[in-house]
Amino acid sequence: MSIIPIRFLDKIFHLLENKWIIIVIRLILGGIFIYASYDKVLNPEYFARIIRNYHILPGFLVNLFAIILPWIELFSGSLLIIGIFTRGAALLISFLLFIFIIALTANVIRGLDVECGCFSTQRGSIVGIELIFRDIILFFFSLCILKDKRNLA
Amino acid sequence: MAHLLKTKAFKQAAGIIILACISGIIHNFLSPYGIPFISFQEEIPRINLSKAKELYETGRAIFLDARTEEEFAKGHIKGALNLPSQDFDDKFLGIAENLNLEVKIVTYCDGRTCESSTYLADRLKKMGFKDINIFAEGFPEWLKAGLAIEKGQL
Numbered sequence: 001m002s003i004i005p006i007r008f009l010d011k012i013f014h015l016l017e018n019k020w021i022i023i024v025i026r027l028i029l030g031g032i033f034i035y036a037s038y039d040k041v042l043n044p045e046y047f048a049r050i051i052r053n054y055h056i057l058p059g060f061l062v063n064l065f066a067i068i069l070p071w072i073e074l075f076s077g078s079l080l081i082i083g084i085f086t087r088g089a090a091l092l093i094s095f096l097l098f099i100f101i102i103a104l105t106a107n108v109i110r111g112l113d114v115e116c117g118c119f120s121t122q123r124g125s126i127v128g129i130e131l132i133f134r135d136i137i138l139f140f141f142s143l144c145i146l147k148d149k150r151n152l153a
Numbered sequence: 154m155a156h157l158l159k160t161k162a163f164k165q166a167a168g169i170i171i172l173a174c175i176s177g178i179i180h181n182f183l184s185p186y187g188i189p190f191i192s193f194q195e196e197i198p199r200i201n202l203s204k205a206k207e208l209y210e211t212g213r214a215i216f217l218d219a220r221t222e223e224e225f226a227k228g229h230i231k232g233a234l235n236l237p238s239q240d241f242d243d244k245f246l247g248i249a250e251n252l253n254l255e256v257k258i259v260t261y262c263d264g265r266t267c268e269s270s271t272y273l274a275d276r277l278k279k280m281g282f283k284d285i286n287i288f289a290e291g292f293p294e295w296l297k298a299g300l301a302i303e304k305g306q307l
């Protein structure tokens with residue numbers, strides 16, 4: 001087995017341990033989640049409809065998630081940008097992204113025509129492979145923050 | 154596992170969740186756009202072209218075209234029945250013999266911006282039909298994919 005890919009990955013991981021790279025990742029990820037939460041905080045009814053269309057959660061839990069989830073995104077994103085409680089924020093964002101990836105993948109497999117609800121409650125992106133790849137990249141970023149050895153919180 | 158739960162990350166995450174719950178509940182209570190905390194409403198599944206094609210090819214569903222008679226006559230999914238959403242009360246009995254409450258139904262119209270298929274699906278659901286799906290991309294996507302169509306009224 002060639003050691004070149006391993007050395008390449010090693011360099012990538014080493015690069016991602018750089019303090020400034022981590023700060024940039026935090027700002028980008030935090031900004032994305034604040035932006036993602038805005039419309040959903042203001043329009044819980046439309047967001048609930050989008051969640052319901054995923055046909056994953058039991059019906060009676062949908063509204064509670066629609067009310068609370070955007071605030072988790074908002075606070076987590078804000079804390080990442082401010083730079084406090086970053087581990088907790090990164091842990092939550094990692095968990096959310098993991099759930100989103102599972103949900104998006106499940107609906108692609110099931111052939112459901114579902115709006116993502118990622119950034120807006122209005123007619124937006126329909127669930128597809130590219131959204132799944134996007135969330136995988138964001139998930140990787142959140143793990144980088146979580147893994148960061150410096151205790152920035 | 155107990156050790157993991159005591160870590161700083163978990164404690165911080167728990168604090169964020171508690172804060173989010175309190176903020177979300179207060180905001181929902183005060184907002185003019187607030188929603189009930191518990192709701193038992195079910196959304197009708199929206200399927201894509203691939204799923205619609207599968208249901209068509211296996212003969213597992215009845216396709217209902219929610220568009221007007223004129224639009225239906227110009228071209229529709231082969232074998233679909235026409236039940237214009239705006240004439241539902243007048244036209245339903247004409248196709249009712251083809252339906253039963255257990256049959257899988259797929260409604261469609263002219264694409265995602267067209268609400269007729271959703272309206273038709275809602276009406277059928279209220280009547281007691283159990284297995285309804287909405288083919289969201291509608292006839293334009295079916296036509297673009299080169300799938301079976303026909304013209305004229307049945």
